[in-house]
Amino acid sequence: MAEVTQSASVAAAALAAGQLVALPTETVYGLGASIDHAKAVERVFQVKNRPNEHPLIVHVEADADLSHWATRVPATATALVEAFWPGPLTLVIPKSDNVPGSVTGGQNTVALRSPDSPHFLEVLAELSRLTGAPAAIAAPSANLFGQVSPTTAEHVQDGLGSRLDPSDIILDGGPSEVGIESTIVLCRDQDVEVLRPGGITEEDLAQIATVTPSVHESVTSSDAQPRVSGSLESHYSPAAQVIVLEPEESIDDLAASQEVDLESLGIIALESETVKLGGATELARPNNSEAYAAQLYAALRKADDLGLRTVVAVTPPNVGIGVAIRDRLKRAAS
Ligand code: TXA
Ligand code: MG
Numbered sequence: 001m002a003e004v005t006q007s008a009s010v011a012a013a014a015l016a017a018g019q020l021v022a023l024p025t026e027t028v029y030g031l032g033a034s035i036d037h038a039k040a041v042e043r044v045f046q047v048k049n050r051p052n053e054h055p056l057i058v059h060v061e062a063d064a065d066l067s068h069w070a071t072r073v074p075a076t077a078t079a080l081v082e083a084f085w086p087g088p089l090t091l092v093i094p095k096s097d098n099v100p101g102s103v104t105g106g107q108n109t110v111a112l113r114s115p116d117s118p119h120f121l122e123v124l125a126e127l128s129r130l131t132g133a134p135a136a137i138a139a140p141s142a143n144l145f146g147q148v149s150p151t152t153a154e155h156v157q158d159g160l161g162s163r164l165d166p167s168d169i170i171l172d173g174g175p176s177e178v179g180i181e182s183t184i185v186l187c188r189d190q191d192v193e194v195l196r197p198g199g200i201t202e203e204d205l206a207q208i209a210t211v212t213p214s215v216h217e218s219v220t221s222s223d224a225q226p227r228v229s230g231s232l233e234s235h236y237s238p239a240a241q242v243i244v245l246e247p248e249e250s251i252d253d254l255a256a257s258q259e260v261d262l263e264s265l266g267i268i269a270l271e272s273e274t275v276k277l278g279g280a281t282e283l284a285r286p287n288n289s290e291a292y293a294a295q296l297y298a299a300l301r302k303a304d305d306l307g308l309r310t311v312v313a314v315t316p317p318n319v320g321i322g323v324a325i326r327d328r329l330k331r332a333a334s
Helices: 008-016 038-048 075-084 118-131 153-163 202-206 216-220 251-258 289-305 322-333
Strands: 003-005 021-023 030-034 057-059 089-094 109-113 169-171 183-187 192-196 241-245 265-268 281-284 310-314
Touching: 003 008, 008 021, 008 030, 008 118, 008 169, 021 118, 021 153, 030 038, 030 057, 038 153, 075 089, 075 183, 075 202, 153 169, 153 289, 192 202, 241 251, 241 322, 251 310, 265 289, 281 289, 289 310, 289 322, 310 322
Parallel strands: 003 169, 021 169, 057 109, 089 183, 241 310, 265 281, 265 310
Antiparallel strands: 021 030, 089 109, 183 192
């Protein structure tokens, strides 16, 4: 069991001492370790049950000197940092020797992000003061591998509490506002490639850099070496079976055709969708796509808490953050 606190300095001191700290971000909560503590980084993988070759995102201050962490900083990366940091955008660039290979799963690139969370940014600043060096916190989402990411400190406690040490910390910064993970982009000199859709939309990115359609989509096939673990086909999965519907598909038809037991069915759909199903549980009825993202993971957890067998999620329109929501729903469903 870890200590829950709201104090950034308590959290920073624990990281400096080589403990694990679950940290709030605007996307989801992360399970953090200072990259200077090899044992702590190793424990992140153990606590999550995460295979060692799945690289971790390294979180840095918004004004970090990227050339400390990278051998070469493509112009696209500099421009995206300027536009979107701190924020839900992770940049993959060639790593320098200041990033241990254990953090990057042995790859020669590093994924860097500066989260838009006052708590997290305070921890980074304090950690840097304590150590007298640039702060870097490796932090995957604070859930067991393959399960739904946490968007509150309570979710972290429920999922990982029993696997953490008494001197580990959970920093409670309230619910995550964006609700789904950051956008991950591979940065090249002339263009960028989206490896995982997320909080920063393709429309946002296109204002700043040339976005080339991803050639890495094949990493979702199970025999390929996964470069982006969030791109495994089955991920973000609750225990309940998730069925994804396009907006034009009718829940009523589905219920009729599959003989779904309404008593054990939960529904996630935009408020604008007409859903009339007596007996089913409304898990979330957000009024726009941003609210859908913010509520999605808590709704999937609620389904499991209630012991529901099936969740029907009607996708939002495939634009903006809707693209990332559909991506997560599809993975939760497989
Ligand atoms: O919003 C987020 O990104 C959250 C918060 C905590 O920052 N973090 C997160 O971490 O979602 P995680 O570990 O659940 O997902 C990180 C993804 C993984 O799919 C990993 O494979 C990918 O980032 N990744 C990390 N380093 C990479 C690299 N060098 N090249 C390609 N993908 C990388
Ligand atoms: Mg994750």
